[in-house]
Amino acid sequence: MSTIVDPAEILKSIENTPKMSASATELLSLTGDPNHNFCDVVAIVRNDSILTARVLKTVNSAAFSLMQEVTSIDRAVSFMGEKMLVGVALEVATAHLFDKKLEGYGGERGDLWRHDLRCAIASEEITKLAGTGFSKDLAFTGGILHDIGKSIISDYLKNTAEGALLQIEEGAYADYLDAEQNLLGTDHTLVGETLALDWKLPEPLRQVIRYHHQPAEASDEYRALVYAVHLGDLLAMMGGSGTGADNMHYTLDERYKDYLNLSNGDMELIILNVDEAYEKASESMAGGTDA
Amino acid sequence: MILGVGDFGAVNQAGEEVKTFALGSCVAVIFLNVKTRMVGMAHIALPDSSINTEKGKTKPGYFANTGIPALLDLMNRMGCAAGGVGMSVKLAGGASIMDPNNTFNIGKRNQLAIKKILWRYHLGALSMDVGGNFSRTVAVSVDTGKVLLSSPGKKDWEI
Structure with a gap:
């Protein structure tokens, strides 16, 4: 199969992508440990001046409606909560990726962040309602990072969107993941996984990034988590937060029912809760994007 | 006027x-009233407010059963006849992800709920562009009354 780009070029792009900041990597690792200590979380933030500034700016934003300005980092982290702290840390550490205009997908600047944030909130809600056995914060972080590969391969997909949609409509490509495979010989989940390995992200997050469109192939241990993000991703698209021409062109794996106990009524409740939480979160976490 | 999820509104000034x-x-429910040169729209997210009646009160545009009456009421207060009399209706949206067995059928259920509410007012859609696996941006101009749709990777079109 001939592709429009040499896959080696894409690999080179991954190698040239700046490493994630030490504070973001440490926070991901620490907060993934159920027995971690709050003081250790604060210490990581303290040691990163850019992150400290962003945390204070976020917690003092209108979205938190605090009566008095918060100047202490301990209090700021308490108000914010660890989930949002990790979100802000990832936004700061990977702004160069999240903030890009996704030209290959026909997406605008900030679309990737908005989609990932909505997916993160949806994955968290699903985890809470369906009882996956995983922490909702882990599902949130997985949602934030699941599509990180798109920011790399978007550069190689320029001017392909219209043709890809036509091929999907005609049944030549099964969905947009298949379109990426046909055009590039790789796709955003594989590229994302390579980036995740390069960044030394924890195993559950790597599984989410790699298998969020093929959750049945995730390892047994993390499959329920991956299904939660799989659904979160699709719900984000249905809610209107996509990344461009690929929006809605991915396939639902109905076997989620074997792992997530959700009724149709639950789905509607999740959509409602996600819209409300997204509005609040996008106000407070909009520092680096147009969101 | 830009509407977010669950918003509704109407405009009647030239250039708006x-x-x-x-x-x-x-689904975007669009009302056009030729007599008053007014256009209205509701961005409806879910079929029925019974899952959260409070939300139905604070943000009626979010649900089909509360959004359509709220938009008609607003347009009536702005000068249109009551009860949807003289309104033309257009619909856009209600898409779904690739889901062969319609497990996630919120888009379709939204369409059906909207049509059901419209029937109560003896209204039906003059034209619509609904379903499919793609998102839509919709704009309606007071000057032309045209309903223009766009979607990434597609050429703009009109309904």
Whole structure:
């Protein structure tokens, strides 16, 4: 199969992508440990001046409606909560990726962040309602990072969107993941996984990034988590937060029912809760994007 | 006027337009009133407010059963006849992800709920562009009354 780009070029792009900041990597690792200590979380933030500034700016934003300005980092982290702290840390550490205009997908600047944030909130809600056995914060972080590969391969997909949609409509490509495979010989989940390995992200997050469109192939241990993000991703698209021409062109794996106990009524409740939480979160976490 | 999820509004001044971005499974209900040169739109997210009646009160545009009456009421207060008399209706949105067995059928259920509410007012859609696997941005201009749709990777079109 001939592709429009040499896959080696894409690999080179991954190698040239700046490493994630030490504070973001440490926070991901620490907060993934159920027995971690709050003081250790604060210490990581303290040691990163850019992150400290962003945390204070976020917690003092209108979205938190605090009566008095918060100047202490301990209090700021308490108000914010660890989930949002990790979100802000990832936004700061990977702004160069999240903030890009996704030209290959026909997406605008900030679309990737908005989609990932909505997916993160949806994955968290699903985890809470369906009882996956995983922490909702882990599902949130997985949602934030699941599509990180798109920011790399978007550069190689320029001017392909219209043709890809036509091929999907005609049944030549099964969905947009298949379109990426046909055009590039790789796709955003594989590229994302390579980036995740390069960044030394924890195993559950790597599984989410790699298998969020093929959750049945995730390892047994993390499959329920991956299904939660799989659904979160699709719900984000249905809610209107996509990344461009690929929006809605991915396939639902109905076997989620074997792992997530959700009724149709639950789905509607999740959509409602996600819209409300997204509005609040996008106000407070909009520092680096147009969101 | 830009409408977010669950918003509704109407405009009637020359040069004005009402627009909503990236409808996925949500549906835009568009009312056009030739007599008053007024256009209205509701960005509806879910079929029925019974899942959260409080939300139905604070953000009626979010649900089909509360959004359509709220928009008609607003347009009546702005000068249109009551009860939807003289309204033309257009619909856009209600898409779904690739889901062969319609497990996630919120888009379709939104469409059906909207049509059901419209029937109560003896209204039906003059034209619509609903379903499919793509998102839609919709804009309606007071000057032309045209309903223009766009979607990434597609050429703009009119309904």
